[in-house]
Amino acid sequence: MAPPAHRDDSWREDYRRYETVRREAQTPDPCRLLDWQYLIAFCFETIERRWAKQNPRIAERMKALFQLRLIDDKDVEECSAILDMACERVRQMEALLVKIIRKRLRRLSWKQ
Numbered sequence: 522m523a524p525p526a527h528r529d530d531s532w533r534e535d536y537r538r539y540e541t542v543r544r545e546a547q548t549p550d551p552c553r554l555l556d557w558q559y560l561i562a563f564c565f566e567t568i569e570r571r572w573a574k575q576n577p578r579i580a581e582r583m584k585a586l587f588q589l590r591l592i593d594d595k596d597v598e599e600c601s602a603i604l605d606m607a608c609e610r611v612r613q614m615e616a617l618l619v620k621i622i623r624k625r626l627r628r629l630s631w632k633q
Contacts, residue, residue: 561592567625568618582606586614 564587572580585604589595590611597615601608 563625564591564622567622571621583614583618586611587618590615 565584568580568583568587572583582604586600589600589603590597595603597608597611600606601611604611606614
């Protein structure tokens with residue numbers, strides 16, 4: 522007896538989509554649980570915890586960068602002009618800032 526010429530595997534793709542949606546519903550995103558004002562305050566607190574004791578000047582620059590870049594939605598060139606830094610340094614600081622905040626948010630989601 523010859524095997525069927527065409528196998529219908531469309532059910533597998535539907536099942537994968539269903540499982541993905543089900544898993545996402547079971548593990549809520551911590552960012553969705555927080556309101557924006559609390560999230561912004563959380564980010565400023567993260568900056569304070571990370572840099573205020575070691576280097577207050579960096580902490581102030583990070584706060585200013587967070588305010589300009591993520592809240593006021595300025596581009597890199599405007600931020601570099603306001604903060605009197607090179608564009609590449611603004612990008613590096615922004616990457617570090619996002620990394621630190623993301624790391625702390627992950628820790629927060631594990632504690633819940």
